[in-house]
Amino acid sequence: MTDPVLSVRDLRVWYGTERGAVRAVDGVSFDLRPGETLGLVGESGCGKSTLGRGVLGLLPSGTKLGGEVNYRGTNLVTTSARDIQQLRGPELGLIFQEPLTRLNPLLRISEHFEETLKAHEPDLSKDEVRHRALEALRGMGIPPTRYRAYPHEFSGGMRQRIMIALALVLRPSFVVADEPTTALDVLVEAQIIGILADLRRNFDTALLFITHNLGIVAEACDRVAVMYAGRIVEQGPVNDVFARPQHPYTRELLRSTISLSTTGLHYIPGAPPDLIDPPSGCRFHPRCPSAMQVCPQQFPQQVDLGAQRVECWLHGPHALIPEGGEQPLVREEITVADEA
Amino acid sequence: MPTKPDLRPAGERSGQDTLVELRDVEVHFELRANALARLIGGASDTVKAVDGVNLTLRKGEVLGLVGESGSGKTTLGRALLGLVRPTAGQIDYRGRDLGSLPTRELRAIRRRLQMVFQDPHAALNPAMDLQTAIGHPLRIHKLVKNRAEERERVVAALERVGLVPAEQFLAKLPAELSGGQKQRAVIARAIISGPELLVADEPISMLDMSVRAKILELMLELKNDLDLTYVYITHDLATAKFFCDRMAIMYLGRVVELGPTEQIFADPKHPYTQALLRAVPDPDPERKVPRDLPRGEIPDAAAPPHGCSFHPRCPRAFEPCGWEGRDLRAMFERRWTIEGEDTYAAEAPLVEGLEKIGPGEEVATLTVPSGRTAAEAIALFDAARAGLPDDPLWRGVEKITADGDRAVTVHFRKGIDPALLHVDGVDVACHLHDPALRPSN
Numbered sequence: 001m002t003d004p005v006l007s008v009r010d011l012r013v014w015y016g017t018e019r020g021a022v023r024a025v026d027g028v029s030f031d032l033r034p035g036e037t038l039g040l041v042g043e044s045g046c047g048k049s050t051l052g053r054g055v056l057g058l059l060p061s062g063t064k065l066g067g068e069v070n071y072r073g074t075n076l077v078t079t080s081a082r083d084i085q086q087l088r089g090p091e092l093g094l095i096f097q098e099p100l101t102r103l104n105p106l107l108r109i110s111e112h113f114e115e116t117l118k119a120h121e122p123d124l125s126k127d128e129v130r131h132r133a134l135e136a137l138r139g140m141g142i143p144p145t146r147y148r149a150y151p152h153e154f155s156g157g158m159r160q161r162i163m164i165a166l167a168l169v170l171r172p173s174f175v176v177a178d179e180p181t182t183a184l185d186v187l188v189e190a191q192i193i194g195i196l197a198d199l200r201r202n203f204d205t206a207l208l209f210i211t212h213n214l215g216i217v218a219e220a221c222d223r224v225a226v227m228y229a230g231r232i233v234e235q236g237p238v239n240d241v242f243a244r245p246q247h248p249y250t251r252e253l254l255r256s257t258i259s260l261s262t263t264g265l266h267y268i269p270g271a272p273p274d275l276i277d278p279p280s281g282c283r284f285h286p287r288c289p290s291a292m293q294v295c296p297q298q299f300p301q302q303v304d305l306g307a308q309r310v311e312c313w314l315h316g317p318h319a320l321i322p323e324g325g326e327q328p329l330v331r332e333e334i335t336v337a338d339e340a
Numbered sequence: 341m342p343t344k345p346d347l348r349p350a351g352e353r354s355g356q357d358t359l360v361e362l363r364d365v366e367v368h369f370e371l372r373a374n375a376l377a378r379l380i381g382g383a384s385d386t387v388k389a390v391d392g393v394n395l396t397l398r399k400g401e402v403l404g405l406v407g408e409s410g411s412g413k414t415t416l417g418r419a420l421l422g423l424v425r426p427t428a429g430q431i432d433y434r435g436r437d438l439g440s441l442p443t444r445e446l447r448a449i450r451r452r453l454q455m456v457f458q459d460p461h462a463a464l465n466p467a468m469d470l471q472t473a474i475g476h477p478l479r480i481h482k483l484v485k486n487r488a489e490e491r492e493r494v495v496a497a498l499e500r501v502g503l504v505p506a507e508q509f510l511a512k513l514p515a516e517l518s519g520g521q522k523q524r525a526v527i528a529r530a531i532i533s534g535p536e537l538l539v540a541d542e543p544i545s546m547l548d549m550s551v552r553a554k555i556l557e558l559m560l561e562l563k564n565d566l567d568l569t570y571v572y573i574t575h576d577l578a579t580a581k582f583f584c585d586r587m588a589i590m591y592l593g594r595v596v597e598l599g600p601t602e603q604i605f606a607d608p609k610h611p612y613t614q615a616l617l618r619a620v621p622d623p624d625p626e627r628k629v630p631r632d633l634p635r636g637e638i639p640d641a642a643a644p645p646h647g648c649s650f651h652p653r654c655p656r657a658f659e660p661c662g663w664e665g666r667d668l669r670a671m672f673e674r675r676w677t678i679e680g681e682d683t684y685a686a687e688a689p690l691v692e693g694l695e696k697i698g699p700g701e702e703v704a705t706l707t708v709p710s711g712r713t714a715a716e717a718i719a720l721f722d723a724a725r726a727g728l729p730d731d732p733l734w735r736g737v738e739k740i741t742a743d744g745d746r747a748v749t750v751h752f753r754k755g756i757d758p759a760l761l762h763v764d765g766v767d768v769a770c771h772l773h774d775p776a777l778r779p780s781n
Contacts, residue, residue, distance in 0.1 A: 043548050043549065043550050044519075044548045130681075131681065134680075134681045135680075135681075138677055138680060138681075141635075141677055142677070143673035143674070143676050143677045143684075144676050144677070144680075144681050144684040145672075145673055145676065145684070145688070146673075155637045155638075156409075156637075157637050158637070185408035185409055185575060185637070185638075186408065186575055186576075186577070186616055186619045186620065187408065187615060187616065187619050187633060187634060187637070188408075188637055189619070189621070190618075190619035190621070190633050191633055193621070194633065212548070212549055213549075213621060214549075214623040215620070215621025215622050215623050216621045217623075218621065218622065218623045218624060219621050219622070242623060242624075253549070253550070254623060256549060256550055256552075256553050257549060257623055258552060258553060258556070258576075258578045258579050258582060259578050259620075259622050259623055259624075260577065260578050260581055260605070260617075260620055260622060261622075261624070262578065262581075262582050263582075265553040265554075265556060265557045265582075266553055267550055267551065267552075267553040267554045267557075268550045271518060271550075339518060339520050339521065339551060339554065
């Protein structure tokens with residue numbers, strides 16, 4: 001197996017607020033290999049986007065970052081802002097959610113590419129810049145006739161393709177895509193997913209794909225990490241996790257997704273917790289239909305089940321569960337007053 | 341297979357009475373290009389947001405208006421409530437035409453026709469507490485005598501949508517509520533005046549996935565308890581399949597397919613419906629991304645394609661679909677995207693004249709730049725055809741002729757506007773289903 005491009009260990013991202021520290025990401029570990037796409041899913045406010053930004057060092061000042069983000073032998077957490085700036089672009093890329101607001105309306109598409117390429121590869125000639133840009137655009141299905149056009153002359157889907165081309169023109173080996181299709185229509189979304197799927201095959205780019213849409217994960221990702229309240233509660237190959245979810249949260253999330261085969265409605269009661277003062281023990285226990293006595297008492301251990309890694313007392317280790325800890329937990333009733 | 345629980349007793353399921361009847365409804369918006377054009381009053385561009393829609397809304401049903409952005413589904417929904425005036429056609433509600441009714445009378449009727457908006461964060465006034473916001477329709481329509489009665493009705497509405505204990509919510513401001521709670525409040529405001537029709541415009545698309553099912557469930561309960569009729573506007577086919585009895589698939593202002601939901605999902609007839617269904621991401625990991633998606637995106641509604649609006653993107657388009665000069669330009673763009681910049685640099689100057697071709701030209705003449713010949717241009721068309729032999733465009737080209745030495749004319753086959761045809765229990769606007777036009781194979 002090839003070495004991972006990115007290896008995240010016990011990453012923590014805490015924001016300071018008046019009420020105390022928000023533990024948006026609280027001890028997250030995962031690996032990403034070349035050409036692999038990892039889907040990161042979870043409800044709003046579970047820390048997905050913060051994790052994506054944290055890995056790239058793109059967090060507002062006043063944020064506390066801990067743990068390790070190892071990118072090809074460099075720990076990005078301890079790297080200076082200046083050095084990480086040098087890596088962003090040629091090594092680390094980011095595709096944003098809203099393509100409409102990320103392109104400069106006063107600059108032609110050509111100027112966006114010239115600026116990007118000149119900043120990182122100042123030795124390129126004008127012809128080479130043009131060639132590289134047109135090739136990147138061509139890969140995204142943008143015709144060369146549109147090279148000198150302005151952003152407003154493109155539709156939303158075209159703008160997102162341009163954003164992707166702009167992120168890829170420097171050939172980064174690791175890209176974070178933060179909900180890249182959320183603002184787009186069904187057909188255009190499917191086109192972009194197709195493009196991203198080709199990407200990993202053709203360029204060996206490692207992709208961290210943040211989305212709330214489980215359908216997209218199934219179609220575009222190799223592995224999936226399910227986040228809840230700042231933790232990855234389950235990760236593994238998409239096929240295994242979706243066919244045999246081991247964490248009750250994964251299972252409930254899959255059941256509450258409305259798909260073409262949905263015949264009955266299902267949902268998870270309650271809302272994700274306040275990350276300033278999260279529930280004790282397993283953070284999902286107040287909403288978990290399978291919760292046991294041990295769940296609010298002790299933080300669950302990570303357990304490897306085949307290719308899946310899960311953080312839930314249902315899977316042990318049983319030696320660590322105190323006597324009587326496996327008895328079901330009597331849950332408080334959750335009302336609409338607490339819903340998301 | 342049943343796609344959703346039917347909460348009504350069997351005897352009441354017929355629901356065949358017509359509630360609203362739309363006949364040839366058009367909503368056109370005029371675009372004024374500039375001050376000069378406004379002064380002269382010359383021809384201005386028109387966006388045909390809704391372009392000739394015929395629909396019957398039956399009492400007690402859930403009718404889905406499904407399409408991508410720009411399909412006109414929201415405008416049609418707003419026209420149903422008289423929020424935009426149709427520029428032509430009738431919207432018949434209980435014997436009265438909502439399109440031509442004076443505003444004063446329309447306002448009185450609106451008590452019975454309500455709307456649930458897409459973005460619950462924007463649909464509530466941030467400075468109004470829930471009691472004021474939800475009680476607002478009661479005051480506007482003068483449905484209560486005093487504050488005490490109003491409060492009573494608001495409490496009942498809050499309880500009805502599950503915001504309990506209601507007393508806790510009365511004084512809350514929207515900022516203190518979660519997304520799901522806000523949408524419940526919006527629904528409470530919509531039902532408080534006792535409506536019989538609710539137009540729900542993407543009511544769950546802005547909500548977190550864990551609460552979407554809850555809001556849909558609430559809407560199903562309300563429909564059953566309050567005897568409501570729904571128009572459900574969405575781009576999400578998965579919820580439409582679950583929620584709607586009938587669906588109208590819209591594309592660029594027109595209904596392209598209309599029929600019972602189960603039938604449309606079992607056997608989609610229009611190539612656009614087929615494409616939409618293939619494109620829905622599904623959590624089943626066995627399913628993979630389809631490779632044969634329609635190219636491009638919804639075209640500019642101010643200059644819609646000739647004939648069938650979907651023909652430039654349709655993989656199955658054929659002779660009568662409405663081919664025109666502008667399709668040539670799109671074909672060359674596809675060619676240059678595939679062949680790369682060298683081909684583009686070599687060929688673009690010769691066919692520069694394509695830029696000047698306007699909409700709807702079935703006979704398109706291309707002037708060759710000086711120093712080049714018509715024969716060269718014809719050779720380029722031949723090369724393009726050899727490069728993309730399967731492009732549906734070529735089915736629409738009748739012949740390409742040289743006009744002297746400096747111009748080339750491309751003759752397209754006559755385009756026909758597809759009308760809704762009744763086929764196997766659904767209505768579909770596609771020539772592939774017209775026995776007189778469809779290809780024999």
